[in-house]
Amino acid sequence: MANVMHDGQIAITPRQLQDMELQKSWARMYAWPAIRKFIVTKPLGTIGGVIILAMALTALFADALAPYDPYEITQSLQFKAPSVQNWLGTDEFGRDMLTRLIYGARIALFIGLVAAFVGSTAGAFLGVLSAYMGGKVDLIMQRVMDVMLAFPLLILALAIVSVLGRSVPNVVLAIAIPIIPRTTRIVRSSALSVKENMFVEAARAVGSQHLRVMARHILPNVMAPYLIMLTAQLGNAILVEASLSFLGLGTAEPTPSWGLMLSGSAASYAEKAPWVAIFPGLAITLAVFGFNLFGDSLRDALDPKLRHRT
Amino acid sequence: MWQYIVKRMLLMIPTLIGAALVVFLLMQVVPGDVALLILGSDQGGDVNLAELDRLRANLGLDRPLYEQFFSWLWGIARFDFGTSLWSGAPVIEELWIRLPLTLEVALFATIISTLIAIPLGTLAAIRQDTWIDYLVRVVSIGGLGIPAFWTGILIILFLVIYFEWSPPLVFVPLWEDPWENFKQLIWPIVTVGYRNAAVAMRMTRSTVLEVMREDYVRTAWAKGLHERMVVIKHTLKNSMLPVVTIIGAEFAFLMGGLVVTETVFTLNGLGSFVVDAILHRDIPVIQTLILLTAFVIVFANLIVDLVYAWLDPRISYR
Numbered sequence: 343m344a345n346v347m348h349d350g351q352i353a354i355t356p357r358q359l360q361d362m363e364l365q366k367s368w369a370r371m372y373a374w375p376a377i378r379k380f381i382v383t384k385p386l387g388t389i390g391g392v393i394i395l396a397m398a399l400t401a402l403f404a405d406a407l408a409p410y411d412p413y414e415i416t417q418s419l420q421f422k423a424p425s426v427q428n429w430l431g432t433d434e435f436g437r438d439m440l441t442r443l444i445y446g447a448r449i450a451l452f453i454g455l456v457a458a459f460v461g462s463t464a465g466a467f468l469g470v471l472s473a474y475m476g477g478k479v480d481l482i483m484q485r486v487m488d489v490m491l492a493f494p495l496l497i498l499a500l501a502i503v504s505v506l507g508r509s510v511p512n513v514v515l516a517i518a519i520p521i522i523p524r525t526t527r528i529v530r531s532s533a534l535s536v537k538e539n540m541f542v543e544a545a546r547a548v549g550s551q552h553l554r555v556m557a558r559h560i561l562p563n564v565m566a567p568y569l570i571m572l573t574a575q576l577g578n579a580i581l582v583e584a585s586l587s588f589l590g591l592g593t594a595e596p597t598p599s600w601g602l603m604l605s606g607s608a609a610s611y612a613e614k615a616p617w618v619a620i621f622p623g624l625a626i627t628l629a630v631f632g633f634n635l636f637g638d639s640l641r642d643a644l645d646p647k648l649r650h651r652t
Numbered sequence: 653m654w655q656y657i658v659k660r661m662l663l664m665i666p667t668l669i670g671a672a673l674v675v676f677l678l679m680q681v682v683p684g685d686v687a688l689l690i691l692g693s694d695q696g697g698d699v700n701l702a703e704l705d706r707l708r709a710n711l712g713l714d715r716p717l718y719e720q721f722f723s724w725l726w727g728i729a730r731f732d733f734g735t736s737l738w739s740g741a742p743v744i745e746e747l748w749i750r751l752p753l754t755l756e757v758a759l760f761a762t763i764i765s766t767l768i769a770i771p772l773g774t775l776a777a778i779r780q781d782t783w784i785d786y787l788v789r790v791v792s793i794g795g796l797g798i799p800a801f802w803t804g805i806l807i808i809l810f811l812v813i814y815f816e817w818s819p820p821l822v823f824v825p826l827w828e829d830p831w832e833n834f835k836q837l838i839w840p841i842v843t844v845g846y847r848n849a850a851v852a853m854r855m856t857r858s859t860v861l862e863v864m865r866e867d868y869v870r871t872a873w874a875k876g877l878h879e880r881m882v883v884i885k886h887t888l889k890n891s892m893l894p895v896v897t898i899i900g901a902e903f904a905f906l907m908g909g910l911v912v913t914e915t916v917f918t919l920n921g922l923g924s925f926v927v928d929a930i931l932h933r934d935i936p937v938i939q940t941l942i943l944l945t946a947f948v949i950v951f952a953n954l955i956v957d958l959v960y961a962w963l964d965p966r967i968s969y970r
Contacts, residue, residue: 485667489671492949494907497907500911500942501675501938504929505678585800588799590927590931619806619809623799627797
């Protein structure tokens with residue numbers, strides 16, 4: 343802990359100084375070269391990364407970036423074409439499209455990130471458990487996963503929303519659950535080979551508990567497939583959220599969700615106000631595209647063998 | 653081969669029963685029960701308790717859960733899916749009305765996208781790094797990111813502005829007026845098929861590129877064979893395995909695509925039926941349709957496996 347001295351300055355102990363030096367050298371030795379290599383060898387992945395970064399910054403600083411209030415309804419401004427005041431025009435309630443798209447990045451990223459994280463993480467734990475336990479546990483778990491894989495992502499998400507009802511946590515859950523079997527399968531197969539390593543046997547031999555072996559020795563070694571699945575599913579999660587909202591079964595009005603902006607009347611107004619139908623779709627496409635490009639390149643960089651399986 | 657088919661089909665049974673169990677248990681999570689839904693208690697109406705008990709007994713909701721499950725399963729085996737809570741008609745009748753449209757869109761989307769994807773993917777591979785390759789890659793990358801409902805909206809936008817198109821009011825079946833039917837369904841088919849075409853194109857391109865580097869292809873060239881011969885006989889046949897797998901796997905995506913596409917084009921098919929059923933909380937219909945999707949996927953996987961075994965003689969049929 344840093345000690346606050348009486349004159350308000352923060353004193354740093356020699357130990358902390360050493361830690362900081364270590365961290366700096368770690369960044370200099372591993373992180374930066376890895377990033378630089380990624381940028382040089384994976385230009386498409388870098389484009390994806392830039393799109394994701396731009397989206398994250400937009401979501402983070404939405405309040406500062408958005409020119410108007412995303413919820414304010416002004417009937418007199420209904421369906422204004424793109425202009426200097428409203429760069430991307432206004433919607434049927436006279437709300438500024440650009441503002442709503444900027445806030446929409448928040449919704450898409452939040453739901454996508456949480457759902458993909460929850461789904462992939464739960465899937466990774468189950469995959470490690472299934473591989474490590476083996477035998478009957480593995481058999482039963484894999485049959486359950488097979489059954490879950492028989493349902494398409496969007497259809498299973500629809501079914502879950504239909505029983506839980508629509509709200510943001512339920513939508514997150516509905517997107518996360520179908521991701522579980524997909525991650526479990528990939529992580530399990532990696533964990534199966536990790537399990538055969540000497541160090542696992544050694545850990546058991548010195549008396550480590552099963553839980554400790556899984557957490558300390560297997561889990562860190564399946565991080566690559568886990569990260570690959572996480573990024574691969576992020577694009578999917580954003581797409582499913584947009585589809586659910588588009589169908590009127592995801593987030594509800596007046597939430598500025600990209601899918602919701604295209605739902606219901608957008609198609610029927612298309613002739614009168616094409617910008618209402620064009621820009622939200624462009625935003626979804628760009629986001630999914632960014633995550634797919636980045637995910638593909640990350641997979642190639644971390645584990646090219648997974649190419650045909652994710 | 654026959655032994656393999658029978659074994660593969662027997663293996664499907666536990667998965668199908670498992671899928672039925674998942675759907676059944678999922679629907680048990682619904683707050684309250686179907687009887688309450690029918691009596692409209694979720695709209696805040698007062699419920700007559702005697703009536704509720706009678707209805708529950710009628711629907712068999714007072715029986716133990718496992719009994720309910722098996723009687724439901726037995727019903728499915730006899731194509732008795734219950735009655736729609738919304739329309740009051742048997743679910744099977746409602747399905748029957750909508751099935752031809754969805755089946756037609758799904759089938760044609762798969763066929764047309766495959767017919768387009770394989771030649772274009774191959775062409776992109778054998779003309780690597782030319783304009784045609786770049787075009788194919790851009791088109792296919794687009795297909796992966798663009799949500800089906802947006803493609804649909806853009807197509808409608810284009811049709812409305814340039815052709816003063818309006819959505820059809822009544823669906824004309826294929827056997828009544830093929831031309832009218834084609835005009836009605838071509839755009840939904842394109843919308844649903846775009847993603848499939850994109851995925852199959854990418855896969856064809858990359859596997860053809862891989863196979864082109866094999867020794868036997870070099871030998872074929874060295875023998876002085878014509879390009880067409882090398883590509884069709886030596887390369888294409890050997891690159892089709894992963895493509896078949898991916899087309900089968902994409903069937904699952906197709907189902908999701910159908911749901912949104914039918915909604916965009918206001919088509920009265922099974923996809924939009926799911927959405928309507930969910931909006932009306934029509935449990936028997938939701939249950940049946942979700943289960944039906946799982947069945948279709950399991951059968952699609954079976955077909956992929958069989959085609960695989962047929963294409964690749966190295967796979968043993970045991």
